[in-house]
Amino acid sequence: MRIDGQTIIAIVLMALATYATRVGGLWLASRLPLSGRVEAWLGYIPGAILVSLVAPVIVSGGIVEALAALAVVAVALKGGNLLASMLTGVGAVLILRALIG
Amino acid sequence: MPGKPARTRKDAAPFTLKGALRGARMCAPIAASGFAIGLVFGVLARQAGLGAGEAALMSALVFAGAAQFVVMGLWASPVPVATVVLATLIVNLRHLLMGAALAPHFQGLSRLKAYGSAFFMADENWALAMGEFGKGRRDAAFLIGGGLIMCASWTTSTLIGGSLGNAISDPARWGLDFAFTAIFLALLCGMWRGTRDLLPWIVAAAVAVAAERWLPGQWYILLGGLSGSLAGVARRAD
Numbered sequence: 001m002r003i004d005g006q007t008i009i010a011i012v013l014m015a016l017a018t019y020a021t022r023v024g025g026l027w028l029a030s031r032l033p034l035s036g037r038v039e040a041w042l043g044y045i046p047g048a049i050l051v052s053l054v055a056p057v058i059v060s061g062g063i064v065e066a067l068a069a070l071a072v073v074a075v076a077l078k079g080g081n082l083l084a085s086m087l088t089g090v091g092a093v094l095i096l097r098a099l100i101g
Numbered sequence: 102m103p104g105k106p107a108r109t110r111k112d113a114a115p116f117t118l119k120g121a122l123r124g125a126r127m128c129a130p131i132a133a134s135g136f137a138i139g140l141v142f143g144v145l146a147r148q149a150g151l152g153a154g155e156a157a158l159m160s161a162l163v164f165a166g167a168a169q170f171v172v173m174g175l176w177a178s179p180v181p182v183a184t185v186v187l188a189t190l191i192v193n194l195r196h197l198l199m200g201a202a203l204a205p206h207f208q209g210l211s212r213l214k215a216y217g218s219a220f221f222m223a224d225e226n227w228a229l230a231m232g233e234f235g236k237g238r239r240d241a242a243f244l245i246g247g248g249l250i251m252c253a254s255w256t257t258s259t260l261i262g263g264s265l266g267n268a269i270s271d272p273a274r275w276g277l278d279f280a281f282t283a284i285f286l287a288l289l290c291g292m293w294r295g296t297r298d299l300l301p302w303i304v305a306a307a308v309a310v311a312a313e314r315w316l317p318g319q320w321y322i323l324l325g326g327l328s329g330s331l332a333g334v335a336r337r338a339d
């Protein structure tokens with residue numbers, strides 16, 4: 001197996017940079033006094049991040065992604081579990097792309 | 102002002118093997134689709150000039166798919182170390198927000214447990230864990246349980262992809278590019294807490310779509326998350 005020194009250095013520095021982002025927010029926030037306002041803000045983060053991950057994919061994706069997203073939401077709201085939702089989304093995209101192109 | 106009263110938790114968050122196993126079980130489907138993406142990453146890394154072992158080492162230590170894909174676009178010989186590390190940092194800045202959101206649920210954990218768990222915080226197991234915590238299941242080991250199975254799958258599949266060559270070239274052909282969007286959408290459905298979430302979600306969506314269109318890279322996740330969550334608290338009357 002070929003191992004290149006500079007590659008290893010880059011990988012280790014990438015790992016350190018990533019770990020810094022993973023602990024940084026946790027470290028800072030656990031030092032903040034948990035006032036109602038701060039805790040409310042932290043509570044809004046998960047939804048806002050997930051919306052940000054999903055919205056551009058659906059908006060810029062077109063009709064296939066929009067229809068597949070509707071199917072996923074329908075399954076999720078009917079109480080389907082995560083695996084069912086995921087398979088619905090992947091299956092819908094697969095079928096719709098074959099049909100619509 | 103309606104809304105959740107500020108909770109003060111004097112008791113430490115539980116952190117049990119049972120919680121970790123639950124996290125691993127719930128994240129298993131995600132780890133499975135991550136396996137397919139990891140194969141693709143391995144192939145790409147190989148084409149970019151990394152050895153299979155080097156690519157797998159990156160997956161194990163960095164464990165951040167978006168950043169790793171971005172970096173493969175920048176990889177060259179000799180390796181542009183500063184560029185690569187800076188790109189990694191920027192793509193992963195959203196982790197700062199995610200880690201902050203974990204803090205109230207990690208109260209009372211030892212440093213080893215809290216900062217050890219944080220190493221394995223990825224978008225998906227974090228989102229699932231926040232869903233769990235929101236439903237009152239407080240076991241904080243959920244995150245690391247899910248992260249371990251995802252990291253194992255990600256690293257193994259990178260190694261296989263890097264050794265295979267070009268067997269899998271285009272995840273879009275199999276609809277796999279939509280797998281994570283579907284997971285995030287399904288998780289979102291469970292996170293709706295009522296009309297108070299409407300404004301922050303609309304703001305997040307608008308900012309993310311605009312930023313994705315007009316800014317380079319992955320800034321849209323951080324900007325959308327930040328503006329949406331701030332819109333949520335800003336609306337609360339002083």
